[in-house]
Amino acid sequence: MATAPLLIHLDGKLVPESEAKVSVFDHGLLYGDGCFEGIRIYNGRVFRLTEHLVRLYESARSICLTIPISFEEMEKATLETVAANNLRDGYIRLVITRGVGSLGLNPYQCPKAGVIIIASGITLYPKEKYETGLNLITCATRRPTAAALSPQVKSLNYLNNIMAKIECIQAGCEEGIMLNEQGNVAECTGDNVFVLKNGQVFTPTIASGALNGITRMAVIEVMREMGLTIHEVTMTRHDIYTADECFLTGTAAEVIPAVQYDRRPIGDGKPGKLTAEIIKRFKVLANSTGTPVPYAA
Numbered sequence: 341m342a343t344a345p346l347l348i349h350l351d352g353k354l355v356p357e358s359e360a361k362v363s364v365f366d367h368g369l370l371y372g373d374g375c376f377e378g379i380r381i382y383n384g385r386v387f388r389l390t391e392h393l394v395r396l397y398e399s400a401r402s403i404c405l406t407i408p409i410s411f412e413e414m415e416k417a418t419l420e421t422v423a424a425n426n427l428r429d430g431y432i433r434l435v436i437t438r439g440v441g442s443l444g445l446n447p448y449q450c451p452k453a454g455v456i457i458i459a460s461g462i463t464l465y466p467k468e469k470y471e472t473g474l475n476l477i478t479c480a481t482r483r484p485t486a487a488a489l490s491p492q493v494k495s496l497n498y499l500n501n502i503m504a505k506i507e508c509i510q511a512g513c514e515e516g517i518m519l520n521e522q523g524n525v526a527e528c529t530g531d532n533v534f535v536l537k538n539g540q541v542f543t544p545t546i547a548s549g550a551l552n553g554i555t556r557m558a559v560i561e562v563m564r565e566m567g568l569t570i571h572e573v574t575m576t577r578h579d580i581y582t583a584d585e586c587f588l589t590g591t592a593a594e595v596i597p598a599v600q601y602d603r604r605p606i607g608d609g610k611p612g613k614l615t616a617e618i619i620k621r622f623k624v625l626a627n628s629t630g631t632p633v634p635y636a637a
Contacts, residue, residue, distance in 0.1 A: 349421040349457035352409075360456070367450050368437025372497030374453070375399035378591040379432040381422055381459070385630025386432065388554045389415060395554070399493045400436055400453075407436055408453050415631075421457045422633045431462040431592065437496065464530070464592040465514055470619075473599030473611045474588070476528070478577060479504040479516040483526040483549040491526070491549050505529045515588065517580065517601070520549040525575040531590035532556040533575075533598075535583035535606075536614050541570045542583075548574060555589045562621045568614075577602070585612030587619075594626075595619045 348360035367373040377396045380387045393414055400407050407414070418432060434457050441450035465474065481504040489495060501518075508516040508529065517533065520526045526549030527533060534543045541563055544550045560570055573579075580586060584607045586598040595618060597611035 344425075346458075346460060347421065347424045349417050349455070351455055352417075354421065354424050362437065362454060362456075363440045365440045365443070366437050366454060367439065367441050367447060368435070368454065368496050370443070371438075371445065372495065372499070373403075373405075373438040373447060374436050374496040375403065375405065375494050376436065376496060377432075377434045377494060378462075379418070379434065380591055380594075380626065381427055381430045381432065381633070382626045382630060383628075384428045384635070385632050386419065386422065387626055387630045388558060389418065389631040391554050391557070392434075393418075395492075395494070396434060396436065399495070402490060402493050403495070404447070405436060405438060405453055407455070409455060414455075417455070418457055418459075419631065419633050422459045423635050425459045426635065427459050427461075427633075430460060433458040433460075435496070462592050464590070465596060469514060470596050471611070473597040474515050475513045475600040476580075476586075476598050476602070477508060477511045477513045477516045478602055479507045479518050479529070481507060481518065483518045483520050485521050486547075486549065491551050492546070494551070501529045515598070517577070518549075519577075523576075524548050525577065525580065526550050528588055528590075531588035531593045531596075533580070534559070534587050534589065535575075535580055536585040536612060537579075537583050539568070539614075541568050542573050542575060542579060543570065544575045545572045553590060555591050555594065558625060559589045559595060559618065559622055562618060562625060566617065566621065580606065583607065585615045587615045595622050 346357040347354045350360050377392045379392045437454040439450040439453045525544050532553045546552050580601050586606045597615045
């Protein structure tokens with residue numbers, strides 16, 4: 341049975357994937373000039389849609405990029421794209437490009453930003469790793485300093501993260517820890533990092549260079565409901581080496597345990613019991629809340 345072609349929202353229209361094209365003069369392509377959000381769909385609902393759109397518009401504002409449609413129009417377009425592809429569970433990539441302009445850097449020569457909404461699926465890590473846990477390394481590639489670009493801006497230029505990901509793959513690992521200029525833990529190549537020690541939870545501060553992830557915040561809510569104490573700290577590699585448990589969070593990754601770091605076992609080298617309970621509770625939250633998608637009858 342033939343699969344229906346994927347429909348992409350491109351500048352106000354739903355078009356088949358084969359027709360979803362951008363100009364070679366779009367500054368999103370030429371310079372990585374733009375911003376994006378990754379959003380999850382669970383059980384026919386878009387998870388934390390409002391929070392994701394708030395961050396999208398804040399990212400755009402921070403880089404002087406005017407999104408050509410309103411917040412409400414973006415929400416409607418996102419839901420319509422999911423419904424058009426009849427997705428009950430999946431992943432949304434919402435991309436704002438600077439738009440078509442000249443070959444020069446000047447963004448003011450791009451009269452209108454581009455809006456792209458893709459609703460499909462994503463698999464960040466092998467399924468079995470959610471049971472057995474990830475192996476981590478320390479990446480030589482550092483997180484960019486906040487003096488260059490705020491880590492809260494989800495920029496289209498992800499080359500820094502890609503170079504760190506290449507290190508992980510070449511080392512035979514699935515993920516890696518990225519440090520900031522001071523040598524402290526910031527985040528992973530695409531996820532936030534948490535450790536558990538003596539029944540308490542620790543995670544790097546946002547000021548350390550971590551993105552204030554939407555899944556990060558949702559998981560913190562889950563852990564507080566469990567009665568756990570969460571500390572946002574200046575974290576070093578030593579804190580991960582000596583942790584009882586470790587897990588990562590991210591929209592694409594969801595919540596996944598890590599069991600080895602720089603060839604050292606974390607705790608007993610197996611996913612921890614508290615991590616398993618956090619994952620269980622997050623799944624309940626994700627599958628029972630969110631903005632309903634208005635599917636056609």
